[in-house]
Amino acid sequence: MGKPALHPHRFRHTLGTQLAEKGARVQTIMKVFGHKSPGMSMTYTHISDPTVLADYQAVLQPGAVIAGPLADTLRSGLDRDALDWLKTNFYKTELELGRCLRLPQEGPCECDLYLTCAKFITAPQYAPRLRERLCIERQLTTDVRDRGWDREIERHQRTADRIAGLLDDLGEPHEAADEGR
Template sequence: MSHGKLLSTFYLFETPIQDACKAAGLVRPGGRAGTGRGTVSAHRFRHTVGTQLAERGAKLHTIMKVLGHTSVSMALVYAQISDQEVLRDYKAVLGPGATIAGPAADELRNGSLPDAAVDWLTTNFFKTELELGRCLRLPAEGPCECDLYLTCAKFVTTPEYAPRLRARREVEQTLALDAAQRGWEREVERHRCTSDRIDKLLADLGQPAHPEE
């Protein structure tokens, strides 16, 4: 503050950085009256911090917090999927020879996913995670309103989700039993259908329905 007014970022950062650049000889030729422009800017420092955070294994949420981003895709510009957990998950779904299951699995195995879709997923993969797997639906396809692990052609899952799949299977079977005791046949059918679908996903992943198996 100066005399009750906020000092501008230009005064606080850009001006002294430009002065330092000129003193150090880090100046591009040209500019008004023959004065050159410094090769370093406040934005360049900001970009360096974001890149160093990513390269040293910082979480995407950490990068977002430090840089003040509200969009994950903005943080991924710096990270370039440098976050090791995101990179591991990405390879587990989209990498060669990945063990996957779900309606989208064949499309991924056959390499028939359009380049534009792969580009979007590369940048936004952090946002595709669901309770039991990943949704590969693109923004242009509109909102999704289906039961993701039953009918959605964009759903895919990996062995890492096996514990969640088993837990959801147990919940569905408990609900089916409760519905049967109440005489709610349609509910019994619905919950058993979900349980059977999860059984199929686990089988496709080569995972047992029960962890002790």
């Protein structure tokens, strides 16, 4: 005798997909299935979570406004394996100011150094956070200048310049007109 045609595990996939298509968040699906990581739930949902799908499309759809060293590569297209991996793992790639698009075969992520990592990209929805971080870096530059810490001045100024460049690439202003009011 072979394997039975119907197995209870098949219903998990159906349930996960239906939950996602009806608008359930990934966190809800994780709780229902008892998953410890969002990656497991994303396997069931295939980027059906509306928030994740919107984020994914904002970053990877043709014509998306993005900035970072990888932006040109994304605009010219990714191979099928890379695209499949990103679809499955997109939820896990979010960082404070953008996303890490490093593929597993490329080794460990270095996006803690997101201002120099070639796989870091950002999009307009991160502009408010980028502006906040730019403000902080400028304050830190002033503080370390007052203390006479030359190496720290240079470091914070480089970080501020890089964030300003990302905002420029996105066509976003450096200062917020009404954000947070």
